[in-house]
Amino acid sequence: MSKQKFTLGIVGARGHTGTELIRLVAAHPGLELAFVSSRELDGQRVADHGDAYAGELRYESLDAAAVAGKGADVVILALPNGKSAPFVQALDEARPDTLIVDLSADYRFDPGWYYGLPEITRGDYAGQRRIANPGxxxxxxxxxxxxxxxxxxxxxxxxxxxxxxxxxxxxxxxxxxxxxxxxxxxxxxxxxxxxxxxxxxxxxxxxxxxxxxxxxxxxxxxxxxxxxxxxxxxxxxxxxxxxxxxxxxxxxxxxxxxxxxxxxxxxxxxxxxxxxxxxxxxxxxxxxxxLLKGAATQAMQNVNIALGFAELTSIPADKENSDG
Ligand SMILES: NC(=O)c1ccc[n+]([C@@H]2O[C@H](COP(=O)([O-])OP(=O)(O)OC[C@H]3O[C@@H](n4cnc5c(N)ncnc54)[C@H](OP(=O)(O)O)[C@@H]3O)[C@@H](O)[C@H]2O)c1
Incomplete structure (x- = not known):
């Protein structure tokens, strides 16, 4: 990796999975939180909503154009089902190279997107910049x-x-x-x-x-x-x-x-x-x-794979494969 840190934004960061994603990204040595969006928490400090992140970043209410305008290397969409399309479209138009990981079901059936369940599909990853995270x-x-x-x-x-x-x-x-x-x-x-x-x-x-x-x-x-x-x-x-x-x-x-x-x-x-x-x-x-292997942890695996980091970077996985 030539860059010091990749920038990453989370859309829908107030929610359950967004909260877990903040924790994982904050602990990642090669990622920097560029923005976290929430309409409800607009203007509030992320650090006031948990101990995972200690910086000065604040939640922002960002529409699709504003998200694309942020220019982050990676955007994770943690929105309810049916809400991702405008954000994907804005990024497609403004910054098609952005790595997008969508936690919703909106692109899981789209053959143009890589379906990221690493233990089963990582062999199929071929550099796609659009990743659908499984349910x-x-x-x-x-x-x-x-x-x-x-x-x-x-x-x-x-x-x-x-x-x-x-x-x-x-x-x-x-x-x-x-x-x-x-x-x-x-x-x-x-x-x-x-x-x-x-x-x-x-x-x-x-x-x-x-x-x-x-x-x-x-x-x-x-x-x-x-x-x-x-x-x-x-x-x-x-x-x-x-x-x-x-x-x-x-x-x-x-x-x-x-x-x-x-x-x-x-x-x-x-x-x-x-x-x-x-x-x-x-x-x-x-x-x-x-919220973890079912969502945020899996998204982190997918980001790591796509950016060339070790797959478990920032994921505390101290477990053996079998108990005996
Ligand atoms: N929960 C799980 O166990 C789980 C597991 C796997 C996958 N998923 C999927 O992951 C996605 C997020 O799930 P979640 O449980 O984290 O949801 P959630 O807790 O309801 O959070 C949804 C987030 O999206 C924002 N939001 C809601 N409507 C919006 C809109 N119209 N425009 C922009 N932002 C909007 C909300 O923040 P503001 O209202 O403050 O903007 C909030 O941050 C869903 O698609 C879900 O199916 C969830």
Whole structure:
């Protein structure tokens, strides 16, 4: 890298994922926060909203033209779904070389964009300046299913439970702590966006039934897999361990992982590996912090890959691939 530091701006920096991104970028030795946008926090000091960033930067209310006018090397869009297009268009016109990473679903189905789930797709990265960051559930589902792809006898069924930070900060039933108290809230039980995303990415139909729970962060996906042939427990586990060997952000564990242990961590845990009698039905459980590996951490991996940094720069990933 010839430059001392790349400049990076975050659009939608007030939100849950934007807040995590500020933390990761502030800790990165090769990146400098150029701007952080928020309409609601316009003018307020970033340092007054958390301990992640100690500089003088303030939130700014920036429209698409103003974002493009900032001239940052990297722009991360952390906006609600359906809001990214004007920003992409303005950057396309004014500064097409800008590296854009979009956290929303808006470009995940666009073949002109690189889909950045590094453990599965980093081999396809060919210098694209437009990167679609995968969905949180979609990340966990793909990592849970991928090692078994060749032996699937039918659509995997995925029962998902998310903390309510997955619903963002715009008030809705799904982040209403009163409605969620002592509750589990099913929603979008067929044709959820992430069902379509995972089906499209893996090339097999996937069935996904999401729920929101009263905890704040972390998701669990319990995946039921019907297999074409009877398999043994050791074979299954060895397959996952082998597939994720050398992947610090995917940890293969023996027991079914617990969501309470993944909050604040940057990796995904995959485990459980329960085989029904006969060996043709396998249940796998994956947990992930939706705001980290499900969003900000993955975006940081993608930025690092695109800029030529070591992929885990600024990501505290001290974990081994397997617990035994
Ligand atoms: N939460 C998760 O677990 C998760 C995981 C993976 C991916 N994602 C995706 O990441 C994106 C951000 O999610 P989030 O949970 O961080 O959302 P969020 O907490 O609701 O934050 C949204 C951000 O966008 C800004 N914003 C909202 N409407 C806007 C508009 N019309 N124009 C400009 N700015 C606007 C908000 O700030 P101001 O209102 O102050 O401007 C806020 O900073 C979403 O597309 C989501 O699908 C989320």
């Amino acid at each position: 949180c559930y979609a990340t966990a589902m793909q990592l849970a299913i991928w090692p078994m792809l060749e032996v699937l006898a039918g659509p995997p069924q995925c029962f998902g439970v998310s903390g309510y930070s997955g619903a963002g900060t715009t008030p809705s039933d799904k982040n209403n702590t009163e409605l969620l108290r002592d509750n589990l809230m099913p929603y979008s039980l067929v044709d959820h966006l992430h069902e379509r995303e995972v089906s499209a990415r893996l090339g097999v139909p996937v069935e996904f039934m999401p729920h929101v729970a009263p905890h704040f962060r972390g998701i669990t996906v319990t995946v039921n897999l019907w297999l074409t042939e009877a398999v043994a427990p050791d074979w299954v586990r060895a397959r996952y361990v082998q597939r994720y060997a050398g992947e610090p952000l995917v940890r293969v564990v023996e027991q079914a992982p617990w969501v309470s242990r993944i909050a604040g961590r940057h990796h995904v845990e995959v485990g459980g590996f329960a085989l029904a009698p006969g060996g043709k039905r396998l249940v796998v459980v994956a947990t992930e912090d939706n």
